[in-house]
Structures are given as structure tokens and as C-alpha cells.
Amino acid sequence: MDYNGDEEQSQDYLFKIVMIGDSSVGKSNLLARFARNEFYPNSKATIGVEFQTQKMNIDGKEIKAQIWDTAGQERFKAVTSAYYRGAVGALVVYDISRHQTFDTIGRWLNELKTYSNMNVVTILVGNKTDLKDAREVSTAEGKALAEAQGLFFIETSALDSSNVAAAFQTVVREIYHILSRKVFQSQEQKKQDFSSLSNGRKVILEENSNGGNNDASRYCCSS
Numbered sequence: 001m002d003y004n005g006d007e008e009q010s011q012d013y014l015f016k017i018v019m020i021g022d023s024s025v026g027k028s029n030l031l032a033r034f035a036r037n038e039f040y041p042n043s044k045a046t047i048g049v050e051f052q053t054q055k056m057n058i059d060g061k062e063i064k065a066q067i068w069d070t071a072g073q074e075r076f077k078a079v080t081s082a083y084y085r086g087a088v089g090a091l092v093v094y095d096i097s098r099h100q101t102f103d104t105i106g107r108w109l110n111e112l113k114t115y116s117n118m119n120v121v122t123i124l125v126g127n128k129t130d131l132k133d134a135r136e137v138s139t140a141e142g143k144a145l146a147e148a149q150g151l152f153f154i155e156t157s158a159l160d161s162s163n164v165a166a167a168f169q170t171v172v173r174e175i176y177h178i179l180s181r182k183v184f185q186s187q188e189q190k191k192q193d194f195s196s197l198s199n200g201r202k203v204i205l206e207e208n209s210n211g212g213n214n215d216a217s218r219y220c221c222s223s
């Protein structure tokens with residue numbers, strides 16, 4: 001086919017997203033609300049690791065988000081490096097009604113930096129906004145930390161559903177846009193390389209749309 005930049009249309013995208021944050025901030029319930037529209041008022045602490053694959057539509061394109069949830073409690077924590085391996089997005093969650101869960105965000109970000117090997121698209125999530133009277137972390141405080149650390153920011157409630165889908169969509173959309181830019185840039189680069197090689201003659205490139213060795217594949221993991 002002509003090298004027209006459309007070959008990515010036929011690719012499937014699978015993005016690994018990890019959820020981190022202290023115990024009981026609501027990670028499992030955010031995922032349950034997003035993936036199944038469910039909420040558990042008395043959910044138990046996560047033991048080990050769970051994940052859900054969720055189909056999403058971004059810019060008319062079907063994308064699968066493989067969302068990983070692990071225990072915030074140290075004693076239940078699964079093997080850290082395996083949990084982070086291949087992650088391209090992260091939700092770092094705290095509970096707006098417990099300031100101590102906000103104080104540990106720096107530690108979670110350090111862990112993310114240590115174990116993930118590329119620039120992970122990260123959103124800071126202040127959960128439990130339905131607990132208005134018990135709020136201990138202001139929106140301004142959350143926003144300021146996110147800005148200082150270069151993160152996206154959102155406040156959510158898994159209980160009343162507010163902003164839950166938006167939190168996941170923000171991360172997945174940004175990953176998809178970064179990936180699209182990278183694919184576009186590498187295509188432009190290839191075009192330039194070939195036009196200089198062709199010495200002005202017309203060159204038609206054959207591209208294998210399923211070729212694994214491209215920028216897109218680095219953003220994906222196997223299903």
C-alpha cells in the first residue's frame with residue numbers, strides 16, 4: 001500500500017494501567033465502578049493483584065485498558081517490579097477525608113519512578129468527594145501537588161460515580177495521543193529517509209500493519 005500513515009488503523013491497542021495508593025483509599029471500588037458500575041460499601045482489603053480489561057473508545061478508536069489493582073497494605077503487596085512492568089499509565093489515589101493518605105503520595109510516586117522504565121502517564125486522584133463534611137485535603141492542595149509533580153489531577157467518588165470514568169479516560173486518552181504522535185513522527189522520519197535515498201524519484205513503501213517492531217508495540221503488552 002501507499003505509505004499514507006493509515007496503517008495504524010488496523011492495530012489493536014492494549015494499555016497497562018496501574019492503580020496505587022494507601023490501603024482503603026478506594027482503588028478497588030474505583031475500578032469496580034468503572035468496569036462494572038458496582039460499589040461495595042464494605043469491601044475487604046485487596047490481597048495480591050487483580051486486573052480488569054476494559055474496552056474504551058478514544059477518538060473513535062477502540063482501546064483496551066488493562067487496569068491493575070493491588071493492595072495498599074504492605075503485607076499484602078505483590079511483587080513490586082512485576083506489578084509495574086510494562087505499565088504506561090498510573091492512577092495514584094488518596095482519600096480526601098484522610099490527610100495521611102495524601103502525605104504518602106511522594107512515596108508512591110518514587111516507587112512508580114523506580115519500577116517503571118518509561119514516562120508513565122500519571123493522574124493524581126483525590127477519591128471520596130461524597131464525604132464533604134469529612135474533607136481533610138482541599139482541592140487546591142491536591143491541584144498544587146499535581147502541578148508541582150507534572151501530573152494530571154481529578155477528584156472522584158466511587159460511591160456516587162462522579163468523575164470515575166473521566167479519571168481513567170484522561171490517562172488512556174493521553175497515552176493514545178502520545179502514541180499517535182510517536183507513530184506519526186516515525187512515519188515522517190521514514191518518509192524523509194526514503195525521499196533522500198530515492199534521490200527525487202517516487203518511492204512507494206510496503207508496510208506490514210502488524211509489524212511488532214514499531215513504536216506502537218512498545219506501548220502495548222500482550223493479552
Ligand SMILES: Nc1nc2c(ncn2[C@@H]2O[C@H](COP(=O)(O)OP(=O)(O)OP(=O)(O)O)[C@@H](O)[C@H]2O)c(=O)[nH]1
Pocket residue numbers: 021022023024025026027028029030040041042043044045046047070071072073127128129130131156157158159160
Ligand atoms: N464514601 C466513600 N467510600 C468509599 C469510596 N470509595 C471506596 N470507599 C470505601 O472505602 C473502603 C475501602 O475501599 P477499597 O476500594 O477496598 O480501597 P482500596 O484502596 O482498594 O484498599 P486496599 O485493597 O486495602 O489497598 C470501602 O469500605 C469502600 O466502600 C468513595 O468514593 N466514597
